Amino acid sequence: MYSRRLDGRTLTFGHEGLLYKDSFVLYDKQTGSLWVHTTGEAIRGPLKGKQLTFLPSRVTTWAKWRSEYPQTLVLNGRRAGGFMGAFNLNRDRSRYGLSVGHGKQVKLYPFTWLPRDGVVNDDVNGLKVVVVVDGATGMGVAFERGDLVFRSKDGQIIDQQGRVWDRLRGTSGERKLTPVPATAWLIDRWMAFFRPGEGVRGAGVPPVGRSPRPGPGW
Template sequence: MYARQVKSTLLTFGVSGKLIMNGLVMYDDETDTLWSQVLGEAVRGPLNGTALEVIPSTQTTWATWRELHPDTLVLDKNGGYRSDPYARYYTNKDTGILGETNKDRRLYIKEYVIGVSVGQRSKAYPFSVLNDIPVVNDVVGGRPVLVVFDPESATGIVYDRTVSGRTLDFSLLTIGSGPDFLIQDEETGSRWRALTGEAIDGELAGASLVQLPSTYVFWFGWTDYHPDTELFNG
């Protein structure tokens, strides 16, 4: 998800019909610049060299999102969109329309990972490992990160685990879907909702962790765009 305001220009994006390594290339109505949707960076045109501001978002199930945010809005289906046209693609062996560019066999091509990149550094957290280790304290590109994962809904969220200048270390309290997934920081013993990043009691009650952008993606897609990626092994 990207901010559409770039300096003084508000951009409206459309689908150019071009691909870079299976990733969409967007155009904007205002300047006709072409943008990599995966990276959020311009590749050709008047705004070449510009990187869009990334806004964190979460891929999850409707039930989980609704439980976390009961006042949520949802994009209107207008009676249609009853299925996902890619349903079969998720489980077959096709690597996009164009195939792979950078083959990295540390994982199976269509293993799901949560990908995080900070500057030019990147790290992938496989769902298969997060299933067993749902709370991960790590450092990516020099930034202390917290990765939480709800195995039931396959919801992975990444936060910066620095609060008011202090780096916190988290451990699992109770695993659950939605608001019941609770973690605790070792420094103050405060309890936090893992899937919203809010502290609900303790010294830090009321504080919020800043969510970092992350990508829910197949391993082969992640390694095409981040050939030097680190891999979390547990």
């Protein structure tokens, strides 16, 4: 999910129909530049090298979303499999991970490595983050945590000062944690863009395929 605003103009996207490193390629109708839908980066055209601003979004179940945002609007329409439509996290959990960060500065947390009901205090490229898994869906979200250190408690998260925070909204009373872009990726697709150990790209990413498992505080 990206903002379509870029440098003071609003872009409108079409589907180029190409695959770049197994990710679909979009074009913008204003300049004809080509964009990779998974990274939000322009790879060709006048806007080559530009990066779309990632908007935090969440993949979750309809029941969960509706209960959290009863006034949500929803896209109605025909369903279809293939590509995106075939997504089933319950079936393919081990193939997906949560990519946390923005643009080229990302870190991948394979879902099977994340504590199912857990919380991961970590940093991505110097930014202290907390990755929180939604117990109901198994999907994750991430927030900037500053100097706070979180742990899971009674379905919510609690910081070292004992404040209780909403697990998925990152709110505690008037306080609100800043969401960090986090999105589910197919692990092999992610690996086509980001190589572990190559500078900041994917720094600290565990080799995919090695068996679990982060301990507490990983």
